[in-house]
Amino acid sequence: xxxxxxxxxxxxxxxxxxxxxxxxxxxxxxxxxxxxxxxxxxxxxxxxxxxxxxxxxxxxxxxxxxxxxxxxxxxxxxxxxxxxxxxxxxxxxxxxxxxxxxxxxxxxxxxxxxxxxxxxxxxxxxxxxxxxxxxxxxxxxxxxxxxxxxxxxxxxxxxxxxxxxxxxxxxxxxxxxxxxxxxxxxxxxxxxxxxxxxxxxxxxxxxxxxxxxxxxxxxxxxxxxxxxxxxx
Numbered sequence: 325x326x327x328x329x330x331x332x333x334x335x336x337x338x339x340x341x342x343x344x345x346x347x348x349x350x351x352x353x354x355x356x357x358x359x360x361x362x363x364x365x366x367x368x369x370x371x372x373x374x375x376x377x378x379x380x381x382x383x384x385x386x387x388x389x390x391x392x393x394x395x396x397x398x399x400x401x402x403x404x405x406x407x408x409x410x411x412x413x414x415x416x417x418x419x420x421x422x423x424x425x426x427x428x429x430x431x432x433x434x435x436x437x438x439x440x441x442x443x444x445x446x447x448x449x450x451x452x453x454x455x456x457x458x459x460x461x462x463x464x465x466x467x468x469x470x471x472x473x474x475x476x477x478x479x480x481x482x483x484x485x486x487x488x489x490x491x492x493x494x495x496x497x498x499x500x501x502x503x504x505x506x507x508x509x510x511x512x513x514x515x516x517x518x519x520x521x522x523x524x525x526x527x528x529x530x531x532x533x534x535x536x537x538x539x540x541x542x543x544x545x546x547x548x549x550x551x552x553x554x555x556x
Contacts, residue, residue, distance in 0.1 A: 385527035389536050392518040396539055399514040400449040403507035403542075407442070407464060410500045414439045414471070417493045421474060424484035428477050431470075438463075438470040449539075457540040471497070512541045 418432055425432075445463040447456045475494065478484050485491075519538045522531045531537075 385521075385530040386534060389518075389521055389527060389531055389534070392514070392521050393536065396511070396514040396518050397449045399507070399511040400452070403504070403511050404446070406500060406504045406507050410467075410497065410504065411439055411443050413493060413497050413500065417474070417490075417497065420487065420490045420493060421477070421484060424481045424487065424490075425477055428474075431473050431477055435467075435470040435474050438467040442467040452540050454540045457542065461542065468501075508542045515539045515541045 414435060418435055421428065422432055442463040445460050447460065475497075478490070478494075521527050522536055522538055
């Protein structure tokens with residue numbers, strides 16, 4: 325008995341290329357045999373293009389998020405460097421003032437305590453929750469206030485105002501305070517750009533999949549952001 329295959333021809337029967345083309349056409353398959361290749365149907369092409377566009381768009385969104393995330397990390401690191409620079413200036417400033425204003429022990433101690441608290445409150449840029457940001461802002465604000473009081477007492481001590489070392493420290497401190505304010509602004513701008521990217525479609529989908537979350541901006545109050553006045 326002769327056996328037949330799935331397409332109705334005896335097993336072992338040879339088939340030509342034209343036979344396959346006719347067979348596919350008669351069954352409504354949108355493909356023809358041409359130079360040993362089959363033409364892919366239009367719906368498959370469209371589907372492939374859509375998938376490719378989605379892949380490219382997702383890849384671009386991910387890279388954009390990574391870039392903005394690095395910008396916020398850099399901006400935060402720069403701000404922390406300025407905070408540390410200010411903290412490094414305080415011991416010499418306190419020692420200089422102590423030599424001329426021994427009766428201002430309370431003011432000097434408040435600066436030392438505020439510095440110690442501010443340097444203890446540190447956090448990585450990836451863990452800047454609103455609560456941690458408030459804690460940092462409070463500590464740095466208290467230090468700014470204490471420094472402002474320390475600078476003000478120089479008016480009562482002419483010899484202190486005339487001291488060259490004191491004048492140099494004051495100038496460095498003022499420059500550092502200005503750089504702190506500038507760094508805050510740059511950090512806030514980086515955070516804003518990142519948060520917009522995280523929320524905007526379609527990058528918000530990639531952000532959700534890859535774990536990118538909104539970051540907290542720096543929102544210091546007016547007193548904490550004021551540069552201590554230096555008047556001679």
